[in-house]
Amino acid sequence: ERDLALSAQASAAVEEIDLAIVKIHDGSYGICERCGTAIPKERLRALPYAALCVQCKSAGFTRR
Numbered sequence: 001e002r003d004l005a006l007s008a009q010a011s012a013a014v015e016e017i018d019l020a021i022v023k024i025h026d027g028s029y030g031i032c033e034r035c036g037t038a039i040p041k042e043r044l045r046a047l048p049y050a051a052l053c054v055q056c057k058s059a060g061f062t063r064r
Contacts, residue, residue: 013049020049032056
């Protein structure tokens, strides 16, 4: 079960990275998917595939 959970987590991370790459190419990288504001560079440095700004993420909004 643990191996399956780790595999699923790794697969999800790869999907998020792939989405970030698509966003880089279409020009929407660094924009919060929920509120549309710019995601701070510090957050993107810490989590390059972040889809939400800190405020939206801490408010409980998520894709999962």
